Amino acid sequence: MTRPNQAQPPAQPASAIVIVVDDDEGIRASLDGLFRSVGLQTRLFGSPAELLGSSLPDGPGCIVLDVRLPGVSGLDLQSQFVRQGISYPIIFMTGHGDIPMSVRAMKAGAVDFLSKPFRDQDMLDAVTAALERDAQHRAEAAAKDDIRAQYETLTAREREVMGHVTAGLMNKQVAALIGLSEITVKIHRGNVMRKMGVRSLADLVRKAEALGVSQTRRTTDQT
Amino acid sequence: MTRPNQAQPPAQPASAIVIVVDDDEGIRASLDGLFRSVGLQTRLFGSPAELLGSSLPDGPGCIVLDVRLPGVSGLDLQSQFVRQGISYPIIFMTGHGDIPMSVRAMKAGAVDFLSKPFRDQDMLDAVTAALERDAQHRAEAAAKDDIRAQYETLTAREREVMGHVTAGLMNKQVAALIGLSEITVKIHRGNVMRKMGVRSLADLVRKAEALGVSQTRRTTDQT
DNA sequence: GTCGGGATCATACTTACGTATGACGCGATC
DNA sequence: GATCGCGTCATACGTAAGTATGATCCCGAC
Numbered sequence: 001m002t003r004p005n006q007a008q009p010p011a012q013p014a015s016a017i018v019i020v021v022d023d024d025e026g027i028r029a030s031l032d033g034l035f036r037s038v039g040l041q042t043r044l045f046g047s048p049a050e051l052l053g054s055s056l057p058d059g060p061g062c063i064v065l066d067v068r069l070p071g072v073s074g075l076d077l078q079s080q081f082v083r084q085g086i087s088y089p090i091i092f093m094t095g096h097g098d099i100p101m102s103v104r105a106m107k108a109g110a111v112d113f114l115s116k117p118f119r120d121q122d123m124l125d126a127v128t129a130a131l132e133r134d135a136q137h138r139a140e141a142a143a144k145d146d147i148r149a150q151y152e153t154l155t156a157r158e159r160e161v162m163g164h165v166t167a168g169l170m171n172k173q174v175a176a177l178i179g180l181s182e183i184t185v186k187i188h189r190g191n192v193m194r195k196m197g198v199r200s201l202a203d204l205v206r207k208a209e210a211l212g213v214s215q216t217r218r219t220t221d222q223t
Numbered sequence: 224m225t226r227p228n229q230a231q232p233p234a235q236p237a238s239a240i241v242i243v244v245d246d247d248e249g250i251r252a253s254l255d256g257l258f259r260s261v262g263l264q265t266r267l268f269g270s271p272a273e274l275l276g277s278s279l280p281d282g283p284g285c286i287v288l289d290v291r292l293p294g295v296s297g298l299d300l301q302s303q304f305v306r307q308g309i310s311y312p313i314i315f316m317t318g319h320g321d322i323p324m325s326v327r328a329m330k331a332g333a334v335d336f337l338s339k340p341f342r343d344q345d346m347l348d349a350v351t352a353a354l355e356r357d358a359q360h361r362a363e364a365a366a367k368d369d370i371r372a373q374y375e376t377l378t379a380r381e382r383e384v385m386g387h388v389t390a391g392l393m394n395k396q397v398a399a400l401i402g403l404s405e406i407t408v409k410i411h412r413g414n415v416m417r418k419m420g421v422r423s424l425a426d427l428v429r430k431a432e433a434l435g436v437s438q439t440r441r442t443t444d445q446t
Numbered sequence: 447g448t449c450g451g452g453a454t455c456a457t458a459c460t461t462a463c464g465t466a467t468g469a470c471g472c473g474a475t476c
Numbered sequence: 477g478a479t480c481g482c483g484t485c486a487t488a489c490g491t492a493a494g495t496a497t498g499a500t501c502c503c504g505a506c
Contacts, residue, residue, distance in 0.1 A: 099322060112326065113326045115323070155481090155483085157482080157483070167423075168421075168425035171462075172462085180483090181484075182462095183485060183486070187484085187485095189463085190463095190464065190465070201425065201428075202391035202424065202437070205425045378451095378452065380453070393491095393492070394493070403453090404456085407453075410495090411453090
């Protein structure tokens with residue numbers, strides 16, 4: 001949970017999944033074989049609709065997607081995914097792409113953009129990069145979710161106090177600011193420390209920064 | 224040395240500069256006119272060598288670069304720039320590009336990749352985006368430089384103490400850890416606060432995080 | 447050699463922080 | 477109506493932090 005995530009050079013895809021979306025059955029089969037040959041799981045779809053209609057596991061993975069697909073453009077799908085909470089890194093393929101299309105895809109955050117036909121190794125390299133990016137993203141998201149879960153347990157008052165305390169105010173300043181006695185602020189502060197699972201102000205500040213909840217006013221500096 | 228580097232709050236692109244590198248004189252002149260028409264300054268170069276050999280102002284700006292240039296490939300130039308400390312965002316142009324080339328450029332951090340001929344508006348949009356990115360980058364770099372300048376004034380001991388204090392250790396813990404008396408740690412700590420220009424531990428923690436100098440060991444959490 | 451900065455430590459005092467105990471009011475829930 | 481969580485506050489005690497004064501030691505610079 002809060003265990004330091006060792007950056008493992010070879011991202012161990014314990015059960016990473018590659019989602020393939022292409023209307024060409026041959027391509028799907030070919031990619032399926034390629035990915036399985038290196039120990040990756042696969043899910044094959046002939047259209048975006050199939051993908052959006054299916055339930056996906058929430059393990060690590062990535063998406064390999066043809067830009068030109070029946071129904072929707074692959075590029076438009078990226079925003080679709082975002083709305084659906086699907087945050088897998090995307091690798092685009094295309095048989096008839098052009099530079100503007102590839103640039104647009106990359107700007108939108110695609111991991112790679114491969115022209116058909118491509119070499120198997122290029123695809124595997126792209127998938128490897130995508131899975132690494134996904135692992136990175138997942139680790140950060142998980143850490144942040146844990147912190148947010150703790151923050152959710154705070155009462156309104158406690159959050160208010162936390163915001164001011166992590167901004168660097170003293171208890172008495174917080175008290176004056178929100179019209180309380182210092183002793184009450186201390187109690188809230190103690191509750192915040194306990195609920196946020198920290199035992200030092202330094203750690204609380206870091207968690208507050210991760211959440212962006214510090215009432216950060218700029219009044220520092222000056223040599 | 225003890226000069227306080229005030230971070231200039233509003234990054235006013237008073238005179239942003241666009242550096243154009245293209246071996247086609249006509250293109251250079253055309254772009255020169257385009258950029259000047261919208262109030263941007265320009266610097267024109269016929270080859271990468273000219274650019275690398277000249278001294279550039281260090282104001283806000285960006286680079287518009289043809290991928291195919293005499294001498295060096297435009298893509299290789301990106302790494303060249305990094306080595307020379309040139310961190311301007313880059314917009315690539317090309318008359319004979321392909322998808323892999325554009326993808327490679329975008330992966331390397333290019334802002335855009337335009338095929339010739341391009342519309343003036345597309346180039347202006349790209350430059351606008353590049354300048355925004357540069358302004359963002361500059362602001363962050365300036366803030367971090369100020370913090371680092373303060374950190375440079377610390378003695379070895381003071382940095383050591385700062386690392387442990389911002390990790391959340393109490394004075395006595397720091398003292399035991401590095402074999403000092405608590406009172407000495409307090410003195411160093413006070414010096415750190417003064418030299419780093421902060422008046423609260425919270426702000427010190429933030430600056431330490433920006434520098435990555437916290438002796439962050441994970442011993443927290445507990446719900 | 448002397449001077450100055452860095453590092454060390456002690457004593458002493460003040461302020462800040464953390465927590466425990468006890469108490470009261472309030473609103474929602476049972 | 478009683479219970480419970482929340483918020484509020486007081487007194488009190490112990491610990492932590494911050495600062496001031498004074499002192500010793502070392503080392504490099506003048």
